[in-house]
Amino acid sequence: MRFTTLISAVNLAQHLADDDWIVLDCRHDLAAPAAGRDAYDQGHIPGAQFANLDRDLSSAKVGRDGVFRGRHPLPERAAFIATLRRWGISDSTQVVAYDAHGGVYAARLWWMLRWVGHEAVAVLDGGLPAWQAQHFGLSTSEAEAAPGNLSERPPLAHTVDVGTVLANLSSQTRTVLDARAPDRFRGENETLDPVGGHIPGAKNRFFKDNLQTDGRFKPGHTLHEEFSPLVSDPAKAISQCGSGVTACHNLLALEIAGLHGAALYPGSWSEWCADPARPVATGQ
Missing domain, CATH: 3.40.250.10 (Rhodanese-like domain)
Known part of the structure; x- marks a missing residue:
């Protein structure tokens, strides 16, 4: 298994x-x-x-x-x-x-x-x-493993670049999901985001909303119910965040929900806002 x-x-x-x-x-x-x-x-x-x-x-x-x-x-x-x-x-x-x-x-x-x-x-x-x-133990010993022989195979996950996200502002064919906290999405956290706001047209799905109070992921059916109003076609969704890390949490949640095919924008907000020519939206 x-x-x-x-x-x-x-x-x-x-x-x-x-x-x-x-x-x-x-x-x-x-x-x-x-x-x-x-x-x-x-x-x-x-x-x-x-x-x-x-x-x-x-x-x-x-x-x-x-x-x-x-x-x-x-x-x-x-x-x-x-x-x-x-x-x-x-x-x-x-x-x-x-x-x-x-x-x-x-x-x-x-x-x-x-x-x-x-x-x-x-x-x-x-x-x-x-x-x-579960009262399972921990170790302080440095772990090592014999070298593996992993081969490169066709990707099971995909990316989009900044050009694709920029073109989507006009075409509006894809849904952009922003995994940052709501205050960062609205442009209200200048400590973490020197340039506040979000990509115009993006929807906010804070990654912590994928979790239950005990820190485990919500069941797949619950995640499906919560993501479906945001993502009509997961194959046309783009997940992003501050720098392409927490965006992967939403991608995992989508996979658990049975909503397959969303892509990662690796550069995310940190790349997007580095060019002042790219538009920025604030608020909800």
Whole structure:
């Protein structure tokens, strides 16, 4: 059995010693980039390796052409596959990603594995708090794995670039979903967004609305009911946020809801607002 969206703490514990399972700790703090690694060193799920958002799941903010690409641009596919192989991932590997933040960083890794064609990847539902709630232990030992031989396959997840989003302002053929908090969407949080507001025509779906009070994802039927009024055709939806990270949380929620095919705009708001020629909307 392959896990392709979510996995429970109990299910993970049952497979933790399996040779073809790899667990990755994705904890991070945007305000304190070293906090994720520090938390990993203090205690992590046994056997888990650490995945760094800035180093492993992103690339340089400025491209070779000198153009700013956003705060967390995607790495080259070949470079990311090399990272996955270093973690011991092969074509048959079941990957489990977790964090302690409702799955927001783990979802980025989940989406990226699908982006390189690997389907057997799941997010630990409820993250590290759910693991500890079951009284499962932690380890402080540095985990290692023998190199994997993951092959590059056709993508299971897709992206759009800033040109596509810009053209959509006129065509209005696609729905843009913004995963940021409502105050950021409205342009009222100058601390996180020096240029406040959102892409004109975008709809707001705060990623935390995908979760129950215990930090686990809402059931698929509930997510379907909540997303359907926002997304009439998921294959024509574009998910974005501040820098292409929390947008993946909405993409995971859409997948759980059975609404397949939405694309990621990796540059997201950080890339969009870097060019003053691009229009900005505020308010609701």
